[in-house]
Amino acid sequence: MEELDILQIPDDGPVALIDADSLLYYEMGKPTLEEAIQGINNRLLHMLAMCGTSKYAGFLTLSRCFRYEVAKTKAYKHNRKGGSKPIIFYALREYLQQEWKMEAVRGLEADDLVAVHAKPSGTIVCSPDKDVLYQVAGKHFNFRTNEFIKTSKLEANKFLWKQTLMGDATDGIEGIPKVGPKTADNLLKKVTKGFEKIVIEKYVEKFGYYEGVCKFAETFKLVHILKTYEQVENAIGLDLSGSLQVHDIKHLNINYG
CATH class of the missing domain: 1.10.150 (DNA polymerase; domain 1)
Structure with missing residues (x-):
């Protein structure tokens, strides 16, 4: 990936809802953990700059989601290749949780979490996933292609x-x-x-x-x-209403590179 030009991060703006799973795969092949961390920092800072905000909430998928129980005909994601991931993958995941305060909810995927917290105005969903970009109404930033997409209801x-x-x-x-x-x-x-x-x-x-x-x-x-708190509660029996934790990049000790 080419080096990103990190723009000055605005003081406020909409809340960027970040589906962060892909970031781990983008950077896990770097030679060192330090380079991978810098790569993730650059991507996230560029993302926030493009969205015109310093405010964000980030989400990860850490465990098997409820869809594995729903799938009866064939196992959910049965076609995905197995095999172990490099140690850097798990180190980056912990880094995002500890330093960027990214969250996960057992039983849900990051897709569900950005979707359920998305609002008609005041949020921008950041994801490269076609399911999120085109199945969730609202404004999106595809951080793989560096493009904004607006999807109607x-x-x-x-x-x-x-x-x-x-x-x-x-x-x-x-x-x-x-x-x-x-x-x-x-x-x-x-x-x-x-x-x-x-x-x-x-x-x-x-x-x-x-x-x-x-x-x-x-x-x-x-x-x-899943797109509403009611749908989440029906799927996994958990009430997420009022659970969104918004962070500000100005309050984090992040290396801007």
Whole structure:
């Protein structure tokens, strides 16, 4: 990665909600921990500068999420390669928790945490993950491409039902066989409401009533990013309302490099 130009961090602004999982993978291949830490610091400082704020809340995925229990047809993320990660990965994860005050909630992924705390105004969700960028309504900063994206409620809703139709190969989630992005887009192109009925009918058409409804329910729960405190409580039995801890970069002892 090219060296980042760290802009002057503004004093205030919106709250940057950071899905930090990818940062670990971006930097874990560095020769030394010091270089990896500096790389993460540079990325985060640049992110905040681009978002025009010194305020943020960062999130990590530390444990198996509830989706592993939901998945019955095939294990959640069964297609991911196993193997151990380098020690630097775990050191960086602890560094983000200790120095950047990033948080995790057992049973949830970082995707869920940025989504549930996102607001129509006053927050910017920072993530390179397509699920977050296009399934969560609001303003986003894709820190992989250095681009801002604004997703409307209709666009976010349509993307969720598109994923329910076709599944998500990245996470090993099966949808309706032979339904890919183009087919799903064509099915939903002119739809603005009643998505659930249309998608269930397609599952029933392919699998029959019982199996179709069961497969639909499983796929929906797997691709659906939790977006409200009520959804979180229903999924893992935990009330997260009022739990958002916002930090200010000015109060951290971070090496600006």
